[in-house]
Amino acid sequence: MSWWHRLAKRKQMEEQLEKELRFHIDQHAADLIAHGQDPVEARRQASIALGGPEQVKEECREARGTRWLEDASLDFRYAVRTLRQKPGFAAVAVTTLALGIGATTLMFSIVESVLLKPLPYPEPGRLMAVHGHSKTWNTAVYGEQNVAYLDFVDCQRQSRSLELAGWVYAAGTLSEPGEATYVVQFEASPNLFSVLRVPLFRGRTFLPEEDRPGAAPVAILGYSLWQRRFAGNPAVLGMALVFNGKRYTVVGIAPAGFRLGGDEADVYTPIGQDTARYMRNRGPHPVTTIARLRPEVSLVQAQTELAMIGSRLAEQYPDTNKGRGFDVKPLRPEVGDVRSTLWLLLGAVSLVLFIACANIASLLLARAVSRERELAVRVALGAGRGRLIRQGLTESAVLGVFGGALGVSLAAIGLRPFLAFWPGALPRADEVQLDSQVLLFALGASLVCGLLFGLAPALRAPAREVEQTLRAGARTVAGSSRRLHSGFVISEIALAVVLLVAAGMLGRTLLRLSSLDPGLNIRNVLITRMALSPATLINPGQIRAAWDDVLDRARRVPGVASVAIVDTVPMREGNNQLGYWTTAAVPPENRQPIALATSVTPDYLKVTGIPLRQGRFFNDHDRMDSELVIVIDEVLAQHAFPGQQPVGKRLWFPDMGWGPVRVVGVVGHVRHWGLAGDDQAPVRAQFYYPFAQVPDRLLRRWSELMSLAVRTRIPPLDIVEPLRRAVRGASNDQVLYEVHTMEQLATDSLARQRFLLLLFGTFAAVALLLACIGIYGVLAYLTGQRVPEIGVRMALGATGPDIVRLVLRQSLAMIFLGAGVGAIAAWAGGRLLVRLVQGMQPTEAATFAIMIPVLVSAALAASFLPARRASRVDPMKALRQD
């Protein structure tokens, strides 16, 4: 019979074995009776001759070879039975573990999907990012340098090791069909989707003939735009849409959820059709470039080849390409700055899991100690020690797996709500799911937890001193387990201290940050981005007239006090950083100090309420033909003209191509990078320049980025609709988008800190609760063990309060030790927190001074109940208790 067969027919085999052995005994007895033995005596002798039937059966079973599996299933069923007998304990243990594992699994699935998973394209290891580099580019401030369009085309044609594709970020107004809205556009090379090996959802990508200036305008729709705007109508292919005033034919639909660099485009147009000057000039480098290594080409080969192409181009075009080279690096997913936050949260949640495990270990240990007699009996009956250990571990593994399964379902339920709750946008959020790796992690974690908290109790299975254990009373066995129990309590308290201090630090930080002065009056200010009608973007004169018209109309909306146009707004994404110098001898780009530049109309100061410290702000006389002027903030005044009077001095800005500009005023500093991040930001110097003095050649590009800032006399959101109607323009295609109040922006700038505070606060509360439950449980158990001793003490004259003091002393020892260890760990953890979270204050004694007493009092309160119960012990009963 095969092994499998034997396993399946187990019951039958057991019956047959029983029958066989009984037959043997009967025969033997019959023989002995035939020889004249007394029947009862004969049976007894026959049984002895065969040996203990159970033992014989065990050996026969071993011979069967399916032992270990049968044992495992026996252990499993036994474990389930014992857990069912104590439903309270089982429920508490499983729930505690489920919460711990659920939270950890949830965080891990986010960490895995956002930080660890490779890009969602086929063969992501062969995808590369191509950047330019030059000696003068300031990567720290501006990020990686991209590629000029003409350079991109040359590299594409000449490279044999790489297949290059690229795109340029743009945006524009989609006016037909439907209402005009502002949408995100990518100008993409035709092979973008094929290099990534992502099939279009429908239709086709651009043809090479369409990728030329003057070719028939074609476009690919983004999936969400197709759903929102065209209701998922499959007949959209071949339809026309009007984008930025031009008519395009739709030829394809991008796949659902397709993102590049974290952004989803609404419209894709061929990059080759863009005739803007900055595309035809090798100087600017707007093209984000990726590439796929061709088969059997190594990264080093590709790097060398591109370096060669780079130096060839530098020789051919020395004006623009001198000193410029190209780098090839593996393409990594775009995750922004969430990395540290995610790891931090995963770490915190693991601490909670540890505490939960310590609690359960403590519970199991208590149970094991009370079952020592039972185990000793079983050893006496012939159970091997290994067998008992295996059984103990199975029990805790079962707990672990049940808790883990429940935890995974909790994580599955809570994942989407948690993501919705995340402040701001989480990169790759739509890729987050509970996939097989996460489930494997959860399974591993549950088993490890199960084994961890089962180890201590299981190893207590008695080996040698069986006799002693059987004879001894219960009162003698509490000794060695007390150290373990204390160890659990101490570690729980220490971890709880760490989480409490972290939550306290976050709370203090949030309080401090909320009270910071943003530098402007954030009440009653509305901020909205605006797109001019594409028809007005023809020449600079028309553009300026269009903006003047917009300002006029906006001022006339009822409830509006003042209106200004501004390009970058404090505490909102977007900034313009320019190098400056105080003399005409400007040093190379990467050695210039940097300042934030904001282009504004004269009413900006009235709208924002930024204090004017010296000199004057702009007025209507500052125009294209008058002297170029700027207004700087206090920080720039400090950096550029320390100890001097800045008004009247001059600055040079090579990026704007300006000659010297004169400083006519100094204003107060504004926290541009948000309440949390501004004080530690690397670039804090600011200056303002008049919108009227933006050079003609830049005016069109600037117009794509402008926003309206409006000070209102009534609640700002009330004027949104009237404002929208007022600036709609003659062709109804001037749109407002990204509408916020300044108060919202200020609050949102602290969103991450608030979120972390909420989470850490929850973790700390849970940790404290678990630790108190742990202390209560352990103390109740330990005092229960000491009841006879207490009886003796009381008989010798101790009073109730004496006993209470005795128990509390024991508890206090554990609490203080735990708090001490925890304080040290919290101090170290605090430094980590300061490094990872923006705006954190360094660890202060005040936080410890508040949190540790909170913990100690909670722990003492938890210890009080067992202490009181101990003091109520009846000494007579205690002394008689075995």
Added chain:
Amino acid sequence: MPSRSDLPQGTLDLLILKVVALGPVHGYAIAQRLQQVSRAVVQVPQGSLYPALHRLENRGLLAADWKETDTGREAKFYRLTRKGRAQLQTEAASWRRLSEAVGLILELSPGGAE
């Protein structure tokens, strides 16, 4: 009475195979046979008999059927398989070789070690 000697390990299997080779037989009969034939020198603890039988059955050297005895009870009868027969021959041969060799060594007289 000659002192009882313990059975060397592994020899039990050989003896069982031989007894079963004489014809299908149940466990108790095997025990009796072993005791009778060896004139009570070979003492097989009955507790080791059945594990050995089951082991041999699992290895495919014995096959078992449930049959009626003369007294009308059902018992498990073991018989030798072809594989078992071959194994028996091999084991018996190596046992004879071993006992010959041991005998030769025991015949050695002092000084006759060449």
